[in-house]
Amino acid sequence: MTRHPSRDLRRDLYAATAAALLFATAALVGTAIEHRDGTLFVNWPPLLADWGPHTGPGTAAAIVVAVAVVAYGPPLAARLPWRGLMLAVWGVGMAWTFSLALVDGWHRGIARRLTTRYEYLQVIDRFQDIPATLRDFTNHILIGSPDHWPAHIAGHPPAATLTFVYLDRIGLGGGAWAGVWCIVVGATAALAILVTVRALADEKLARRAAPFLVLAPGAVWLGTSADGWFAAVAAWAVALLALAVTGHRPRWTGLASGLLFGLTVYLSYGLTLYVVIAAAVLFLGSERLRPLLFAVAGFLVVPIVFTALGFSWWEAYDLLVTRYNQGAGGTRPQAYWVWANLACQVLVVGLATAAGLRRTGVAVLRRESTAGFRLAVLVGAALLALLVADLSGMSKAETERIWLPFALWLLPSCAFLPGPRGWLAVQAVLALLVNHLLWTGW
Numbered sequence: 244m245t246r247h248p249s250r251d252l253r254r255d256l257y258a259a260t261a262a263a264l265l266f267a268t269a270a271l272v273g274t275a276i277e278h279r280d281g282t283l284f285v286n287w288p289p290l291l292a293d294w295g296p297h298t299g300p301g302t303a304a305a306i307v308v309a310v311a312v313v314a315y316g317p318p319l320a321a322r323l324p325w326r327g328l329m330l331a332v333w334g335v336g337m338a339w340t341f342s343l344a345l346v347d348g349w350h351r352g353i354a355r356r357l358t359t360r361y362e363y364l365q366v367i368d369r370f371q372d373i374p375a376t377l378r379d380f381t382n383h384i385l386i387g388s389p390d391h392w393p394a395h396i397a398g399h400p401p402a403a404t405l406t407f408v409y410l411d412r413i414g415l416g417g418g419a420w421a422g423v424w425c426i427v428v429g430a431t432a433a434l435a436i437l438v439t440v441r442a443l444a445d446e447k448l449a450r451r452a453a454p455f456l457v458l459a460p461g462a463v464w465l466g467t468s469a470d471g472w473f474a475a476v477a478a479w480a481v482a483l484l485a486l487a488v489t490g491h492r493p494r495w496t497g498l499a500s501g502l503l504f505g506l507t508v509y510l511s512y513g514l515t516l517y518v519v520i521a522a523a524v525l526f527l528g529s530e531r532l533r534p535l536l537f538a539v540a541g542f543l544v545v546p547i548v549f550t551a552l553g554f555s556w557w558e559a560y561d562l563l564v565t566r567y568n569q570g571a572g573g574t575r576p577q578a579y580w581v582w583a584n585l586a587c588q589v590l591v592v593g594l595a596t597a598a599g600l601r602r603t604g605v606a607v608l609r610r611e612s613t614a615g616f617r618l619a620v621l622v623g624a625a626l627l628a629l630l631v632a633d634l635s636g637m638s639k640a641e642t643e644r645i646w647l648p649f650a651l652w653l654l655p656s657c658a659f660l661p662g663p664r665g666w667l668a669v670q671a672v673l674a675l676l677v678n679h680l681l682w683t684g685w
Contacts, residue, residue: 248661255598255660259669262589262597269586273579282576284640289583290590291641292681299352301345302679308339309458309671316454317663325446328453329434336430336457344426344466346678356467357425358418361394363407363469367416370408377401378553384562386569395469397566401554402509402545403469422467429471432651433457435478440655442485443527444618451658455599458667459654460674461591463683464644473510474648477517480504484521484538488528497534501541509545512560513637514648516628523624527617567637575639584633584642591643591650593673595666599656600626606659618655625652643683 266289273288285291312335320328344352358364370376383390384397391397396404407421415424433456441449465471480503487497504521507514525531546556567573589597606612606619629649632638638645660666677683 251602252661255601258597258601259594262594265582266586266589269583273583276576276579282574283579284575287681289580289587289640290643290681290683292683294680295682296680297346297682298679299346299348301342301347301352304342305339305346305675305678308335308342309675311335312339312454312458313664313667313671316457316667317451320450320453325441328450329437332433332437332453332457333430336433336459336462337427339458340426340430340462340466340471343462343674343678344422347682353422353426353467354417354419356418357407357421357469363395363404364418364421365393366396366404367408367411370404373405373408374552377549380554381559381562384559385566394570398563399511400509400556400559401549402506403473403511406469406472406510425467425469425471426465428475429465429468430475432471432475432478432648433459435475435482436652436655438482439478439485439524439621440618440658442482442489442491443524443621445614448614448618448655448658451663452655454663454667455595455654455657455670456651458670458674459651460593460670460677461643461647461650463674463678464591465647468644468647470511470644470647473507473514474651476503476510477507477514477648478651480507481517481520481524484524484534485528487534487538488525488530490530493530493534494537497537498541500534501538502544503541504538505542505545509549509556511648512563513632513645516632516649519628519631520621520624520652523620527620564637572637572639577636577639580639581633581636584638584640584646587643588629588646588650588653590673590677591647592653593670595657595660595670596653598666599659600653602659603656615659618658622653622656625649629653 269289273283273285277283277285277288283289286293319331323331346352356362380401382388383392385391410416410420410424415421433453436456437449437453440452459465465474480500483496483500483503487493487500504517507517525535528534549556600622603619603622606615607623610616629646632646632649633642657663657666
């Protein structure tokens with residue numbers, strides 16, 4: 244089939260422009276709705292943010308990292324040994340995330356993020372007797388219940404809070420350590436995604452995707468958000484499953500994958516939708532049955548432990564739905580957020596990903612190469628999971644943070660793009676503008 248590079252580039256630019264227009268429309272319509280009746284509960288629709296141009300200690304570092312990745316990222320990703328590439332992705336990804344966080348300063352950008360009245364560190368002292376607290380956990384989910392949990396504790400299964408309880412117990416207590424934990428571990432999500440792409444598609448596509456995972460605009464929200472920690476756990480669950488179904492020690496990688504999938508659904512209720520991505524991995528794998536059996540066995544461990552300790556996942560989720568409908572989530576208009584949520588993702592994944600998703604669709608329809616088609620299936624599964632989350636109505640606003648575990652899987656679509664330096668520059672400028680023009684928060 245004859246290629247038309249100039250026509251393909253125009254179509255990529257059309258896709259990126261359409262994404263930008265979607266965000267602009269959501270901003271204009273959202274501002275009008277918020278000024279009229281205040282039902283969106285965000286100050287800078289469609290983002291949970293406030294306008295406030297600023298610079299900070301991380302400004303220079305962020306610019307240096309961005310320039311270095313744009314200039315040297317693609318050739319280095321193509322040449323480095325695989326292990327060296329993984330270390331580079333982790334190290335530079337951490338540098339990018341730390342520097343963006345520090346644009347807001349150490350206190351606001353890192354040390355205080357997880358200590359606000361909505362966050363996990365507010366309730367550490369209530370977990371002195373963990374089994375007793377787990378047995379009593381559901382009694383404090385509803386807003387009208389005595390000593391009801393703050394928003395993020397009530398909105399997640401207890402493994403999310405227990406992460407920070409155990410950090411406190413090993414001497415890493417306080418907001419600074421919690422923030423550093425989320426950045427350092429959250430940055431490994433990119434490694435897990437690269438491992439998955441290499442196992443299920445090919446190494447060349449993984450290498451082409453690497454700079455885009457490093458320079459993810461979503462790092463603005465990944466920094467010191469517990470969702471970065473959740474994203475890493477879920478991504479490694481998928482990566483280990485990908486290794487298992489492609490014959491890499493299927494017994495042990497399958498079992499480890501199942502354990503992490505079990506932990507994933509006890510970190511966040513919404514991450515049950517990772518079953519869609521897992522199904523795509525099984526579809527693409529050459530060896531499915533034996534790894535699946537080990538993965539199921541591993542998956543059961545965490546639910547059995549929590550249930551034995553007295554926590555009921557299903558009861559808690561049912562109560563959470565009730566609480567959600569009692570509070571801001573229930574009163575926010577779904578007619579706006581059902582498409583404005585997607586507009587938020589434009590800033591999370593960047594305009595390059597909009598163009599990459601266009602090419603992903605082409606790869607699925609044409610099935611031009613085995614590796615390209617397999618990558619497109621993986622990216623498509625993540626997109627489908629995100630769309631299901633959107634239609635569920637349980638994600639109205641704040642999806643720039645909440646959907647990070649899904650959105651990161653869309654970035655490998657940028658491996659389809661020619662001329663990566665230009666697109667990387669677009670990604671970097673977008674992230675820098677967001678972080679320097681807005682005070683983001685949750």
